[in-house]
Amino acid sequence: MTMIRMTRMGRKKKPFYRIVVTDSRKRRDSGWIEAIGHYNPVSANKELTLDEERLNYWIGVGAQMSPTVKRLAKR
Numbered sequence: 001m002t003m004i005r006m007t008r009m010g011r012k013k014k015p016f017y018r019i020v021v022t023d024s025r026k027r028r029d030s031g032w033i034e035a036i037g038h039y040n041p042v043s044a045n046k047e048l049t050l051d052e053e054r055l056n057y058w059i060g061v062g063a064q065m066s067p068t069v070k071r072l073a074k075r
Helices: 052-059 065-073
Strands: 002-011 015-022 032-040 047-050
Touching: 002 052, 002 065, 032 052, 047 065
Parallel strands: none
Antiparallel strands: 002 015, 015 032, 032 047
16 A cells, blocks of 8 residues: 655654655655655744645545644645
8 A cells, every 4th residue: 555654854853754655564764656745843833845736646546644644734
């Protein structure tokens, strides 16, 4: 199954997440198909950038969002 989830980037105690499309059987930080956004929880305004067009495309072809990405996408 194809999943839309977050992969951790950044350094220790300064996390930065990319929102990616990947196979659900892969590990969190392993290879992914496409990056469709990013999330920075450390910044003052909790910066979120998401490509809505690509998100809708992947949902249309059957990708499932992780609970965290689903919650962030509602913002």
